[in-house]
Amino acid sequence: MQVRRCAHLMIEPRERLDFDLSLLASGGTGLRTVVEWIALAPHRDEEITLSPEEMAVLGALSPSQWTALDELARTHPRAILQALLEKQLLIAQTDCDAAARAADESLREAHWRGLDAVAHRFSRWRDVDTVEAQRRFGEETDQTFLERLGTSPAPVRERVPASQRLPLPAVGDSSLDKLLARRVTCRNYDMSRNLELEQFSAAMYRAFGARAVDEYAPGIFLLKKGAPSAGGLHPVEAYVLVQRVDGIASGLYHYHPAAHALEPIRAMDAAELEALARTCLGGQPYFAQAHVVVALAGRFARNFWKYRNHAKAYRAVILDAGHLSQTLYLAATELGLGAFVTAGVNEVQIEQAFGLEAMAEGPLAMCGFGIRAAERREVEFDPNHAVWSA
Ligand SMILES: Cc1cc2nc3c(=O)[nH]c(=O)nc-3n(C[C@H](O)[C@H](O)[C@H](O)COP(=O)(O)O)c2cc1C
Incomplete structure (x- = not known):
């Protein structure tokens, strides 16, 4: 059997608290700290605990050269090699574990940079309810925000005394100024009305639609959108939960930016869809009530095709998502x-909802839009009263 180490692997010495009854019996708290080696291998979804012996062997295995297991067993304990195969950190060329081999292979083919692959895979959330966590935290402490965190760092970094600043001319009140002034993150949506199809279409096109698909060179296609994108590649795509839009059945869709059309993925009734939106949105009910919720997912291989193992590539994809969301605002x-x-x-x-593979088409953020409610129930940051009069 030919084997090699998985392509990407970071190992973290991590401390955790362990409960030990014998320590309690001898008069202590029963708690002791344990430091262990944790393997973060982004072709796997789970973190993997390693023994010091396994770690030592991993440090001697090639991630590029296939070597016969029997040959490796001459210099490393066979039981350790077997354990690493079972943990899917050692990959077999044939025979066992086709899924692990395919996952490892797809990271290699997509030209992921190791650090970024680890950061992406292991910063994903599952079942996190941010609102519930905040509520519980509030109940567990009587401290105010200020007592807990102290004062915030200064709002602005000032490099010279005020007297040395060069004041710039006052800015007029252009249509862009007026628009920017009214941009306030909305946490209050009107649940009683549907969004008009034309408004839905306009917001989707202006934020995510392609104004041109250009064959820049034979076989190399770039998109032109309202927002910039690293290399003109626009790898970030919109997966849409349509909740209340005239003429569109509620459900899950993919937005085709070149055709300016929706690709149906799954029809869902309103209650089911709002529950899903809330789950996806980390339990934030005010955002889950938006007429339209959009998951921004990066097709990493499209950016990494050009920026291979590139130190800035993953950051660029995340920046692209930010540009799209501001354009949507x-x-x-x-x-x-x-x-x-x-x-x-x-x-x-x-x-899971959209059938995406984390390392191929990974969600990076969610945004959304809809008709504002007449009444403000949830807090919004509107210090200039641009939206709310008081
Ligand atoms: C990257 C990013 C993440 C955000 N995450 C949340 C969030 O989890 N919950 C929330 O209520 N608002 C979130 N917001 C919205 C900010 O709270 C909001 O932009 C900020 O309060 C300033 O308000 P404004 O957008 O109206 O100027 C996020 C904004 C950005 C850019």
């Missing part, structure tokens, strides 16, 4: 609608 605001963006999302549940 502006498009929605111009239409008189509200919009939001959040990074507090359960990526795993988004992947």
Whole structure:
């Protein structure tokens, strides 16, 4: 059997608290700290605990050269090699574990950079309820925000005394100024009305639609959108939960940016869909009530095709998602609608809902838009009273 180490692997010495009854019996708290080696291998979804012996062997195995297991067993304990095969950190070329081999292979083929692959795989959330966690935290402590965290760092870094600043000319009140002034993250959506199809279409096109698909060179296609994108590749795509839009059945869709069309994925009734939206949105009910919720998912291989194992590539894909969400804010605001963006999302549940593979088409954020409610129930940051009069 030919084997090699998985392509990407980071190992972290991690401390945890362990309960030990004998320590309690001898008069202590029963708690002791344990430091262990944790393998973070992004072709696997789970973190894997290693013994020091396994770690030592991993450090001697090639991630590129296939070697016969019997040959490795001459210099390393066979039981350790077997354990690493079972943990899928050692990959067999044939025979066992086709799924592990395929997952490892797809990371190699997509030209992931190791650090970024680890960061992406292991920063995903599953079943996190941010609102519930905040409520519990509030109940567990009587401290105010200020007592807990202290004062915030200064709002602005000032490099010279005020007297040395060079004041710039006052800025006029352009239509862009007026639009930017009205951009307020919306946490209050009107549940009683449907969004008009034309408004839905306009916001989707302006935020996510392609204004051109250009064959830049034979076989190399770039998209032109309202937002910039690293290399003109636009690898971030919109997966949509349509909740209340005239003429569109509620459910899950993929937005085709070149055709400006929805690709149906699954029809869902309103209650089921709002529950899913809430789960995907880390339990944030105010965002789950938006007429339209959009998961922004990066097709990493499209960016990494050009920026192979590149130190900035993953960051660029995340930046692309940010540009798209701001464009959505502006498009929605111009239409008189509200919009939001959040990074507090359960990526795993988004992947499951839309059938995405985390390392191929990974959710990076969720945004959304809809008709603002007449009444403010949830807090919004509107210090200039651009949306709310008081
Ligand atoms: C990357 C990012 C993540 C955010 N995550 C959340 C979130 O989890 N929950 C939330 O209520 N708002 C979230 N927001 C919205 C911010 O709270 C909001 O932008 C901020 O309060 C300023 O308000 P404004 O957008 O109206 O200027 C997020 C914004 C950004 C850019």
